[in-house]
Amino acid sequence: MSKGTPTIDMTPMVDLAFLLVTFFMLTATAIPDEPVAVDTPSSISQIKIPENNVLTITIGKDSRVFFNVDGQYTRATLLGKMGELYGIQFTPEETHTFAIMSSIGVPIGGLKQFLDMKPEQRKELQPQLPGIPVDSAHNELADWVLQARLANRQVRIAIKGDRDAEYPVVKKVINTMIDRKVNRFNLITGLEGGPAEK
Amino acid sequence: MAEIQGGGDDKKKKGGKVRSKKSSTRIDMTPMVDLAFLLLTFFVMTTTLNKPQTMEITMPEKPKPDDPEPPKVNERDVVTIVLGENDKVYWYSGITDPKIEVTDFSANGIRKVLQQKKAELPKLVVLIKPSDKSKYKNMVDILDEMNISVIQRYAMVDITPTDEELIKDSQL
Numbered sequence: 001m002s003k004g005t006p007t008i009d010m011t012p013m014v015d016l017a018f019l020l021v022t023f024f025m026l027t028a029t030a031i032p033d034e035p036v037a038v039d040t041p042s043s044i045s046q047i048k049i050p051e052n053n054v055l056t057i058t059i060g061k062d063s064r065v066f067f068n069v070d071g072q073y074t075r076a077t078l079l080g081k082m083g084e085l086y087g088i089q090f091t092p093e094e095t096h097t098f099a100i101m102s103s104i105g106v107p108i109g110g111l112k113q114f115l116d117m118k119p120e121q122r123k124e125l126q127p128q129l130p131g132i133p134v135d136s137a138h139n140e141l142a143d144w145v146l147q148a149r150l151a152n153r154q155v156r157i158a159i160k161g162d163r164d165a166e167y168p169v170v171k172k173v174i175n176t177m178i179d180r181k182v183n184r185f186n187l188i189t190g191l192e193g194g195p196a197e198k
Numbered sequence: 199m200a201e202i203q204g205g206g207d208d209k210k211k212k213g214g215k216v217r218s219k220k221s222s223t224r225i226d227m228t229p230m231v232d233l234a235f236l237l238l239t240f241f242v243m244t245t246t247l248n249k250p251q252t253m254e255i256t257m258p259e260k261p262k263p264d265d266p267e268p269p270k271v272n273e274r275d276v277v278t279i280v281l282g283e284n285d286k287v288y289w290y291s292g293i294t295d296p297k298i299e300v301t302d303f304s305a306n307g308i309r310k311v312l313q314q315k316k317a318e319l320p321k322l323v324v325l326i327k328p329s330d331k332s333k334y335k336n337m338v339d340i341l342d343e344m345n346i347s348v349i350q351r352y353a354m355v356d357i358t359p360t361d362e363e364l365i366k367d368s369q370l
Contacts, residue, residue: 010227017234024241041335043342045253059334158252163335167281167328170337171356178257186252189338 036060043189064131105129283331324352
């Protein structure tokens, strides 16, 4: 054995590392940009949420309600329909911004202005967004849900509530759904070990 | 670790004889490995491995005016659960002159009550009344308890002033 530096053949390790990198790259779906940190309650349910065609209604701890639907085409169509309904004209740029954006948490009146902002500005504003109005007198969530269902008929509705969200807000959201004849929806929950664990 | 050996000057010294180098053709892989592991770490961290679970829930349709009357339920088969503040669970059976009791979401709490009632009453109907002070978590937990105890007949109803008074009076 010579005195030189001891060498290790790194090839198998590199092979493995790249294999893993490839695997994770292909399976990765980036964590979606959440408008508000939501700590979901746990349940014993084993049903997984579908991959796509999901309409998510997020209810934050502070009773703010956010709306999100996946699919760029759906979102673009949805914005057009909403604009028609409320008499707001959205430019193609705004539609594009909307299509690639995540959750919506502004009343429709402020949406145009919100879309015109720079991404950094939007991010900065995130903690102070008012959320979507769900009051019975002024219920924009109902329109969002209805129009989203018209834009994509296969959409499934999921409610993602924070465990400490106040029940009255949840009730308002659920009643909004029932009023629009949406009787079946999913509640997003975390994993729990089952009855033995508690 | 092997290095690419710089030996360009050797040729001139040795009389122009071209000597093919026998030294190893190994490349220093360290930077590549560094990069590979960096990427690996990044992707491991950003992947959401387990997708969240969902609980499917089907709410009854709003009754239309011309709908036939829903079938009556014997009040003895009814157990009412009121979700209070601070994760408290109030429950009583029957409708007239109920005896209210308080319990919690632990395994010996509401689950025991439900399982006992289920054994007693084959036609058990559970009314869930979340109060305005309850949290979303309480609602999910009680729906979960229904699944755990395999109770098929339950309904989510709005809380009535009578229930609120009952809780107040009981001082539990």
